[in-house]
Amino acid sequence: MRCSFRLVSSMNPRLDRNVRNGVVQTVNMESLARMEPGAMSTLFREYSGHPIPVSAFVTAIDKNVLNGRTLTLSTVWSQNETVGGAKLRYSQQWVLIQNNSKKTDIDILPPSPGSLLHGELLSSYSPSGDLKAVVRETSSHCAGNLYLEVWSKYGIQKVLDLTALNKHGRVYEDGQFGVLSWSVCESRVLYVAERKRLPAESSAPVSSPSASGSSPYTAGKDTNVFTEDWGEGLTSKSIPVLCVADVAKGTVTVLQGVPSHVSPGQALWAHDGNRVFFVGWWHEPFRLGLRFCSNRRSALFSLDLKGNCECLSGDTHSVSSPRLSPDGRFLVYLQGQVFGPHNQCLTMQQYDLEKRNISVLVDLVKRPKKGEFAGLYEALPPHCWAADSQRVVFSSARRNWRDLFVVDRNTRRITRLSEPEIHGSWKLLTIQNDLMVVHCSHLNEVPHLMVAFLPLAGLKTLLSWELLNEGRLGIIVDVLDISPSPQEDNPEYSGLDFGALLVTPNHLPSGTKVPLVVFVHGGPHSQFYTEWNVTSASLARLGFAVLMVNYRGSTGFGQDSILSLTGNVGSQDVKDVQRAVLTALADQTACEKVVSLDPNKVVVMGGSHGGFLACHLIGQYPDFYKACAIRNPVINAATLLGTSDIVDWRYSCVGLQYTYDQLPTPEALTTMLQKSPIIHASQIKAPVLLMLGGKDRRVSPHQGLELYRSLKSRGTPVRLLWFDQDGHSLDHVNTQADCFLNIVLWFQQHLYLH
Known part of the structure; x- marks a missing residue:
């Protein structure tokens, strides 16, 4: 192990404080023991209330102002309103001035005050930036009415009452299918909505949109017929259709010709305005959960307005994020494997619309060298092309970081543009007129925006980043590189290492021993980035150290690392977490420590597969x-088999192949049981706090109940919190605050911090 990076941030008086009865107080271990629950809750709500940028759009004004070109940066932010327990979205604008003599220099004027977005499901600027389309849900006339509004600098120009037009159901606003795309001529808007249900179709097979009324079962109006949806987080999505709104005529048309065996989404216009491109996901023989799953069979299609459809990509892969170049000639998209690990290293494919051929622009990375590009793991932003149509900018995981990259279409060379040691993890929001807008944050730095102009190819030294806002917290971050012991090495993928992030408070007296919270991510094929994490920051501010482990199988370490975990869950990942904990505890001298870790006060927390690992850890150790x-948590993969929206994962994670017609065998169920933490339940001594969502479609809450009953029967301390209206992520604002407070009090109680 080596300490590869360490950052001690300065105090921000506004952020670095706790409040009790309106009095600001400094936190130390003694005050932590005495702190009232209200003060802890106040701290978490303050930290969770920091805004997060979610989208950006750049408009250029071609006139000289103060010897430069003026750009308007329009952004949308998400923020938890913690008093009312609501998630808000607001807009904010900056005016940027590009120096005429030195194109990379940017003058930034103070931003406008934020403006709350009421009822906006989707919004999109036209290519020129002169128009803005908004899909709004409003209750001013009738609850749940949908409207498509078109705005200009002169105010609202057009309103289409989508509910009254009655061409389709609810508009899709999710990040999986949903889109709002302007045609180049700025006269039409493309979006995705739920197909309109006819009364006679209530009993027709939902997976066959073209089903006719000739079936003997379509004459009735039985509302009890089961309707498939797309799983956790997409429960209201079943049969999407592509819709075109003609702004001038005030009409909406549902496009015909989409193959009946696929569900369309992520659509965009071709430059000629006579056809659209879209991703089609196979929904036959039945739907599997899509959220957080990049391994679902799908393809890239072209559909003209007359209903002629063509598959442009192969139909044996998983496809997503189609993005058209500014000149309209090239289309890039991401491609991965079907089934297997739900998140994998992806390739970026390039489709030449003139030559009608496909080539690989960014290839799969099996085993990256440290410091080098580690592969593609996340969706492309809506605008990712440079103005020259020769380069694509994107962000992706690299070990414990998220970095910014550019790939040259001609040379296939990938160049890193970010400076992670200075600004943590970087996520591209947009690049337009070659202005890159990036969301940056660190574990000890709240989210902020950075902007810079992309220099000409090969001139990275001219890159000059400008900061739009900032804020630091008083915690220390160590980035650890960890190698398994020889006994823990995977012989099929020998030599792999992994990483971890250690967050410790720096507001305590030097030499203080602090309890360690081992924080395990889910997935398992996801990761912790060196980016803002409300839970870790809040725990550190309350006097805990937090170890966030990216065990082998996490994204950002290459495809070999991901594949190494297949068939080895419950063993390899468990050993990696324990190795990381022992390494952190032993590493008291490698870096200067403000505080030290108390080896007698170690606790563990996690969700989903992270809960699976946490239960393994307390059972095996x-x-x-x-x-x-x-x-x-996943407690028993065998009993979860028929209750999850991603039933294929239960096979692939234990090393078994999955097919749609798969039936469980005694051997498969035995393997799933043997790799599950329930087999160690009789050995568990640690008190367990369970937090379950009553509407969880991914991991049935009965998994947690299975452990709860097992522990209760043996007299092991256990407490169960049930959130009836929450799903898998437990992401309601008040639920998050409630969970955090209960976690802290649970750890306090059983570490005897009182």
Whole structure:
């Protein structure tokens, strides 16, 4: 192990404080023991209330102002309103001035005050930036009415009452299918909505949009017929259709010709305005959950307005994020494998619309060298092309970081543009007129925006980043590189290492021993980035150290690392987490420590597969962990088999192949059971706090109940929190605050911090 990076941030008086009865107080271990629950809740709500940028759009004004070109940066932010327990979205604008003599220099004027977005499901600027389309849900006339509004600098120009037009159901606003795309001529808007249901179709097979009324079962109006949806987070989405709104005529048309076996989404216009491109996901023989799953069979299609449809890509892969170049000639998209790990290293494919051929622009990375590009793992932003149509800018995981990259279409060369050691993890929001807008944050730095102009190819030295806003917290971050012991090495994928992030408070007296919270991510094929994490920052501010482990199988370490975990869950990932914990505890001298970790006060927490690992840890190392807190954990893969929207994962994670017609065998169920933490339940000594969502479609809450009953029968301390209206993520604002407070009090109680 080596300490590869460490950052001690300065105090921000506004952020670095706690409030009790309106009095600001400094936190130390003694005050933590005495702190009232209200003060802890106040701290978490303050930290969780920091805004997060979610989208950006750049408009150029071609006139000289103060010897430069003026650009308007329009952004949308998400913020938790913690008093009312609501999630808000607001807009904010900056005016940027590009120096005429030195194109990379930017003058930034103070931003406008934020403006709350009421009822906006989707919004999109036209290519020129002169028009803005908004899909709005309003209750001013009738609850749940949908409107398509078109705005200009002169105010609202057009309103289409989508509910009254009655061409389709609810408009899709999610990030999986949903889109709002302007045609180049700025006269039409493309979007995705739920197909309109006819009364006679209530009993027709939902997977066959073209089903006719000739079936003997379509004459009735039975509302009890089961309707498939797309799983966790997409429960209201079943049969999407592509819709075109003609702004001038005030009409809406549902496009015909989409193959009946696919569900369309992520659509965009071709430059000629006579056809659209879209991704089609196979929904036959039945739908599998799509959220957080990049391994679903799908393809890239072209559909003209006359209903002629063509598959442009192969139909044996998973496809997403089609993005058209500014000159309209090239289309890039991401491609991955079907089934297997739900998140994998992806390739970026390039489709030449003139030559009608496909080539690989960014290839799969099996085993990256440290410091090098580690592969593609996330969706492309809506605008990712440079103005020259020769380069594509994107962000992706690299070990414990998220970095910014550019790939040259001609040379296939990939160049890193970010500076992670300075600004943590980087996520591209947009690049327009070669102005890149990036969301940056660190574990000790709240989200902020950076902007810079993309220099000409090969001139990275001219890159000059400008900061739009900032804020630091008083915690220390160590980025650790960890190698398994020889006994823990995977012989099929030998030599792999992994990473971890250690967050410790720096407001305590030097030499203080602090309890360690081991924080395990889910997936399992996801990761912790060096980016803003409300839970870790809040725990550190309350006097805990937090170890966030990116075990082998996490994204950002290459495809070999991801594949190495297949068939080895419950063993390799468990050993990696324990190795990281022992390494952190032993590493008391590698870097200068403000505080030290108390090896007798170690607790563990995690959700989903992170809960699976946490339960394995307290079962396999029963005397090591003093308490455990888990959210919607996988407890028994065998009993989860028929209750999850991603049933294929239960096979692939234990090393078994999956097909749609798969039936469980005694051997498969035995394998799933043997790799599940329920087999260690009788050894668990640590008190367990369970937090379950009553509407979880991914991991049935009965998984947690299975553990709850097992522990209760043996007299092991256990507490169960049930959130009836929450799903897998438990992401309601008040639920998050409630869970955090209960976790802290649970750890306090069983670490005897009182």
